[in-house]
Amino acid sequence: MPQSSSNENRFVLSDYYKKQLKEIAFQGEFRAETFATKFRFFFLGFLVIFATLGLLSGRPPVEFYYQISAILVLLCYNFVVLYSLKKSGKYLNIFKFSSSFLEITLLTFVTGYTAYSQKNPSLVYAAPMIYVFFILIALASIRNNTKTIIFAVIILIVEYASLTIYFYPEMTDFNAKLIALSDYLKPSFLEENSTFFLVSAVPMGIFLILLYMVVTGGLILYAILNTSRTTQEQADLIFNTEKQAILEENMRLGMELDVARQIQAMVLPRNEELKQIDELEISARMDSANEVGGDYYDVVHHEDGTVYIGIGDVTDHGLASGVVMLMTQSAFITTLRSKVISLRESLRSINSILFSNIHVRMNDIRNLTLSLFSYKNGVFTTAGQHETIMVYRHANKKTEIIDTVDNGMLVGLTESIDEFIHEKPIPLQPKDIILLYTDGATEAENPKREQFGSHRLIESLERHADLPTTDEILAAIFQDIYVFIDGMDVYDDITIMIMRKRG
Structure with missing residues (x-):
């Protein structure tokens, strides 16, 4: 009579575990994207507060409208992502990249527009803004996906570098003041014809910030790759040990079943x-x-x-x-x-x-x-x-x-x-x-x-x-x-x- 149907080969354990590991990795990325989407509401809330405080402090209303418009774009997108994730994970891979792109682009827009409207290009190099950029890298990193992190770091470097290059010419006056200040602060022990300059904040700052971005992204990427490698090695050890035990058990059972088949064949009429x-x-x-x-x-x-x-x-x-x-x-x-x-x-x-x-x-x-x-x-x-x-x-x-x-x-x-x-x-x-x-x-x-x-x-x-x-x-x-x-x-x-x- 028919047995319970089972097409699984008990000897092919590696494929089974690989499938399970991929499913676990997918669920981890799914949870991370869901968390990132919820965290984005918190992040957008702070941006709304900053924009509102700027308006109350006398900033032009048009500046507030631009900021709120950018925030509303990401807010609508966020609702779409959250709704889709609750339904299924079908578009998870698309959301991982599009979310990182919009998050970074939104802050680039807000930072660039603020610096432009206030006629203050030094805002591009302001430390608080740079730290917010690093938050965005961290937001990409919690997705625990190598490609997403590399994508976010590239987008961040390209967009931020574009901002600094755009506003760099307007920093020449600032550089001239640094040179004058260098003459004033020249140490008395230097020779009369020697030249002393303070380090120019603009090119050195750009270099250090971009380097910091690359190093930060690299460290996050290494941490994830190392964690994934360790997890994979642990999983390999577990299923290889189990595979060996099952193979040995199956060999023993196979020998017993072969004997049983031979006994059955022996009692059939010749x-x-x-x-x-x-x-x-x-x-x-x-x-x-x-x-x-x-x-x-x-x-x-x-x-x-x-x-x-x-x-x-x-x-x-x-x-x-x-x-x-x-x-x-x-x-x-x-x-x-x-x-x-x-x-x-x-x-x-x-x-x-x-x-x-x-x-x-x-x-x-x-x-x-x-x-x-x-x-x-x-x-x-x-x-x-x-x-x-x-x-x-x-x-x-x-x-x-x-x-x-x-x-x-x-x-x-x-x-x-x-x-x-x-x-x-x-x-x-x-x-x-x-x-x-x-x-x-x-x-x-x-x-x-x-x-x-x-x-x-x-x-x-x-x-x-x-x-x-x-x-x-x-x-x-x-x-x-x-x-x-x-x-x-x-x-x-x-x-x-x-x-x-x-x-």
Whole structure:
């Protein structure tokens, strides 16, 4: 029966952790951008206060209007960003760059306009304004994104350098005063013809400020890169250690499962046994999935000439299902040693044994579908509930479908199933074919997630029914299944039995 679908490969841990680390990094950037957006309201509030104080102190109203207009642009943008972030993080990467650009450009505009309107270019070099620029770098840095920080530093240097270059010519008078002051402050011990100059504040200030910006941005960038590297190394150590532990555990389990598969294969009927049956030509094949499965089939040629056949499917997969399959095979063989053999009695005994072992000793809830068959004197008799029985009638080249729902119930589910067991005869004519299967055959899927289905199984049977041997028929049907699934993984055992009456 189908297992719980899982396409994850437990061995590929690095890809899984990389995906998780990227998701964690994204969430960190998302939280940082949300915080930066909320902090921007606080920052804009202070700018409004400064603009208002300037107006109250006698600054021209037009200056206040320009400042408020710039602030309103960023305020509207801020509301858009906050609303979008609350909805989703779809535009996070865009906001990281656009926010840094607008933050820096707004302050550049306010600073430049203030210096221009007040005819005081020294405001461009004023320390308070420079510190606000550094706040903007820090605001970019909390986004914890290398590209955003580099972008913010570049924008800041370009815009601030543009301001200083623009206002530099207007600082010549200030430089002349510095030169005059240098003559006044010239130390008396200097020679008469020697020259003494105070350091010019403008070019040196520009150089130092820009250098400070670059160094500050570099330090922030290094801190983030170092933190990211440390976190990555810690994560690598964790998942590499876990990967090694899981690989070792999987190797141990893999060896155990290989042994289980070998044991399962050992108890299946060999081809030599099947060829010794005179009246029936029988071929059977089970292709196992990646795990140990619970598919079961058996053929027993009894000493009285009766051929007994069983086919079933244990729920779930894994070692426990394989054990239940082995218990079923053992119980079936045991029941055939009784003096009085009937399919009804065999099913009753098998259910009693499995229910006790599964529920009491294994403390499990597994069960299985199981149909038993007997063949003697040209008549098939069946009992038990499993998949439908397909009977290909050679005379009319059509396939008859026999449902088994009313023939029994799940084995091992309840303590007694006596009242549910019913036998049904299936007469056969020469060259008639019976096909038995487990759900792995009909539920095999192609890349479009379409199942092979019972209708395709019937079509395949009818298409190949006239092949010379049942071995060829069986091989052709399996070929049709694998062509249909087109390389998709098989997650359930595929078991098919073909029986044709000789004649």
